[in-house]
Amino acid sequence: MARSLDGLVLAPVADQAPGQVGTRTRFAYHERDGEIWAEYAGGDVVRGHLVGTREGDRLDFRYVQLKRDGTTASGHCVSAVVELPDGRVRLEETWEWESQPGSGTSVVEELAADGG
Template sequence: MNDTDLLNGRRFVMISSTASEVNADAPTEFAYEESGGVIWGHYTGDTVVHGRFVGTRDADRIEISYVHLLKTGERASGRGASRIETAEDGRLRLVEEFRFEDDDTTHVSICAEVV
């Protein structure tokens, strides 16, 4: 999966996470930009007021750092690594393993592309 700027302009919604229950009516939504393997974007929804991420993509592997503001007023940050998969319907899925800055637990989330 070496398509140049593969993620540019794509949107994803979280469908599951081991870190928290996902609100199916208002899941966290992620907007991706990519240029030359550098990725960045923002996200909001569910428990997140506003979040930002930046990182890199190499083939089907993404590595990011992120920070977001929660509705509780707390800030969360950390690092994650995602695997890009193609679903049967052709949409992309992101399977991410991530850790919060102040937690040694590895969490897993799955996001599905919005078309």
């Protein structure tokens, strides 16, 4: 199993559709006893939260976010936790909106120590 997500900051490697999470979004993860949660913000997202569980290298969580235009959105995501050759963590995500139509995949990676 890859290392704990607790205290890690991750960011998407590519922008999603307008009004969604993008490369300027930062996720601050927490993990304890199989529970995961995170706060996120940046880009078109003013404030977001996710909460769920981790079993081995699989995350299963729901997310809710407030966007700059004042609307909210929520959905469900399942992620695979992958350790990169340089030791950083990558999450390979499959998500689906529950508050609106749409689904897709995305990748977020732990920021390097230099913040990049």
